[in-house]
Amino acid sequence: MANLLVTGGAGFIGGNFVHFWCRRHPEDTVHVIDSLTYAGNRSTIADLPDCQFHQGDIRDNALMEQLLRDLDIDTVVNFAAESHVDRSISGPDAFIDTNILGTHSLLKAARKVWLEEGVGKAHRFHHVSTDEVYGSLKLDDPAFRETTQYRPNSPYSASKAASDHLVRAYHHTYGLEVTTTNCSNNYGPYQYPEKLIPLFIINALHGRGLPIYGDGRNIRDWLHVEDHCRGIEAAILAGVSGEVYNIGGGQELPNIEVVDRICAGVDEIFEENEKLAERFPNAPPAMNQPTSSLKTFVEDRKGHDHRYAIDETKARDELGYTPSRTFSEGFSATLRWYLSNEGWWRPLIKI
Template identity: 60%
Template structure:
């Protein structure tokens, strides 16, 4: 039977990619795409599916429980996939209030409405609340530590990760206390199309095209596990279809890279792209370092941010054994796809890089 999904944060980076993926995989399902369209949510992320008859976009906030209840009743929602979150660590350091409001209060608002309709009124005995979380709730790893697994104790180190940890606990509590049918996935760092240009990989790509400095925090040896966003969407699909109720599943890319190595790789690939395609120099005349095949000359080391976790790494063994999950992209293949997408979609990232965004970047790195 076709599902009727409420996808929160559906115009954000991961949420939009999930919507694209789901509509392609399940053409008979209906999606209500809810997004507050804050700085990282952008309607242009959904341009290619906006005319799909099975998709309805709603501009609204997850903290508005009356709106959420109205949508769930009107559209007979049986599945919530909850992406909506404030997610940028730097922003959580300078302005933590928004993170507590969206990530904790907003998640609780969704849980309350879901419990009311699905359990208290018994309207949807077969339902699912899937909560999308992050590896950052586990804290930081030393170089030789084993990767995070689902039994790793929570040890969040930033207001962002603390707020996500709190939301994870609320989802768990609603399952164990009330019987809400929930699952949670904790992902590693995503990358790919529609990634907001404040994040490392798209920031490096777009800064190169403007011949701007490539800021590297501290020594650049912070290590992250990188997950191509479509692999993440497929992992969530497997959790929804096959995951055990009340369980958490780590979705990782099995791709650990130091930040400085990523930046050097992007520089190398950008040099290659400009060497192999002379049209790029005409399209991006400001990209002087790329035109001269010397993108690495833009690398600039800046003061490390407070509480910067040294290493994250995800162990996806549970998801592999129980769900059959394996990432299909290596970092080398995924980063080439990502770079090409940004070169081919200048109109998209030009739209999102408005004045307020540029001002914020300048404040961060100058």
């Protein structure tokens, strides 16, 4: 049995991980800490009565020490982060505070409780990071590997790169047992509607524009969040301390193709279910118009990385990880989830 502390566990990936771990490891005790900023949603894990929730900030070092000590935590899974690139461009300070100072606060607490007070206690500090720390790829460049040089291009990715280096340093300097995973673009249930897929689904349902940066040819590797959770589980259970594992979805797609698939998916599901036109009368298919009519092209984002791609060979060979979903399968399930869970996302948007 393990005692987990999941930081940022009321957010998108963290919340999905809590659901995943509770389902797969019912004998374990799972604690969640989340400061419930705009992207943290208590309702994401409200249906898990055995999951114990604590509202707090990972930058509060005394609180982190207290939780690790009093709850006898042996595994920290660190999802807590500011993660939206656009927000990091307009307001980078929050990214420095949470992603760098917050991670350091956690590491200090783990060192104090596990190493200085609990010598010999088995433990694991798992840090969740992003492929964006590696920078941007050209079309013919090989995919990111764990040995790829860090070249972050936004305040967000720079702050995550710094946190990755801190985790590595605490392992090599103090002997903290750590693993890190760097993932590609996640999508799936419970994603705050500022990211491309949930934003465009919800915009389409309300007849709002679908703004596409530049020419829409920027390429991302798409990873369903449950596949990501499987990769994290494998790293925690089978990963070698001090190692980094890249977790990808194996689904490289230009943004414009993702938008086209969203449009086609919305059109198809309206054709399949006539009642949707009553629920969402402003959606183009409710008025016999294609959802693609909402597409617009806007000025490209500053410092917009052209392409990300993950080579998950190491995770496959050492952890047995492989993604289980194609983008078509994952997106279809995601669209249906948003249509079935309007009560979750409706309070988060302004109409």
